[in-house]
Amino acid sequence: MAEQVRVNRARWLPVLAGCLLLGSSVRCNTDHDQLAEQPGSGGTGSGGNATATSLTSSVVSTSTSTTGTVQYPPDGRDVLTLVHGQVDAERIAFCLAHGSADEPSFDAPPIPDGGLGYGEAFTVGDSEALDFEADDLRLVVLAGDFDADAECEKSLAQAYWPAHIHAPDSGEAGAAGAAGAAGAGDGAGGASPVERPPLRALELPTIPANSLVLGRHYVMVLTGCMGGPGVVDDGLHCGRTHSPQTPSLRPLLVPVSREVQPGRLSLQFLHASAATPTVDIQSLPASDGLGLQLFLATGLSFGRIVPKEPQTSYSLDDLGIASGAELVVSGVNMQQFSTPWSEVVGAVEIAETGSYLAILLGPTLGSTSADGFNETRVSLLATGIGREE
Secondary structure, three states: OHHHHHHHHHHHOOOOOOOOOOOOOOOOOOOOOOOOOOOOOOOOOOOOOEEOEEOOOOOOOOOOOOOOOOOOOOOEOOEEEEEOOOOOOOEEEEEEOEOOOOOOEOOOOOEEEEEEEOOOEEEEEOOOOOOOOOOOEOEEEEEEOOOOOOOHHHHHHHOEEHHHOEOOOOHHHHHHHHHOOOOOOOOHHHOOOOOOOOEEEEEOOOEOOOOOOOOOEEEEEEEOOOOOOOOOOOOOOOOOOOEOOEOOOEEEEEEEOOOOEOOEEEEEEEEOOOOOOOEEEEEEOOOOOOOOOEEEEEEEOOOEEEEEEEEOOOOHHHHOHHHOOEEEEEOHHHOEEEEEHHHHHOOOOOOOOEEEEEEEEOOOOOOOOOOOOOOOEEEEEEOOOOEOO
8 A cells, every 4th residue: 555655646746845836836935934825816805815825736836926925923823724625525534644755654544533524624733643843744535435433544445546546456446446447437439327436535735844834724625526437527517627537626725814803704715616717706685684785805716815814894793694694606607606694604603703714615606516516605614723812
């Protein structure tokens, strides 16, 4: 298994020491005050907008912009929150590698316990199992039917690895993977449609040690599709870069603000729908008029977070969250998604003085749901985790 993982890393994850990846950029900057930030045409709010680091299978680097980096001051413990935004998986979990890069060990069960449902989040921090200062962060995503109690080594050996990086050893997953070796899975040429393997795995780019050590809250959102046999899409769900040989699954990594203002919500918005172009986000009052009609973000493109400095102008009553107001996301060609603020908030215990990140997830805005793919959703994340009060 160690040899298989080394092959994966050699092919996908060349690491340039001291740097993090942004898109196809190969320019390295050793200032880790901001993982990634670029100027853009979209986004309203104080301080402009920033671009999340897109961790892809290329050289790892950072990028800064003419507008400068996001200089969030250290305000607490370093924590990392993982968010399930993968479009072609109902539930996922993560395998965390221990040991050296040459001999990684996956001798612990997946995290979190039981995995994550779509739109759910899990926060990790410095612990006996992970040292942000000393350890590279190496994660493998599991999608499908994984054994929550078994060590990851076993699950990874049974999983199908898309893009043919790793063939499963045996069992049901192996049979499914072999059946889908051609990568189509759509019944072309008269063949029967290929079923998805019950368990798939894909390794994420490594985050070098000493990268997440600035006293901040970092958020990593998985977006796109892992792919593999039986995942058939024309770009509507997985994005136009997806193909059977090239999964579009990627993590977007960004530091978020933990700033709060008395009596006001502290809000940021992240566009993490790989299949959706530029969007506008507004809040519409309930039919009885409670709440204000507000444009919260305009011209927000994929991978961008707005505003760099959080929006702190509105209270719960201004937004009408408890009174039936809706959050409306509008795209090109009259595409639209609307949902009550109460559903966006969900299980989050939203407070008048609190900091939050709203994340757009899912397929092309306005598309109908399809079997095997998750729907459009806006998930709300409380970002004050680890903040020094």
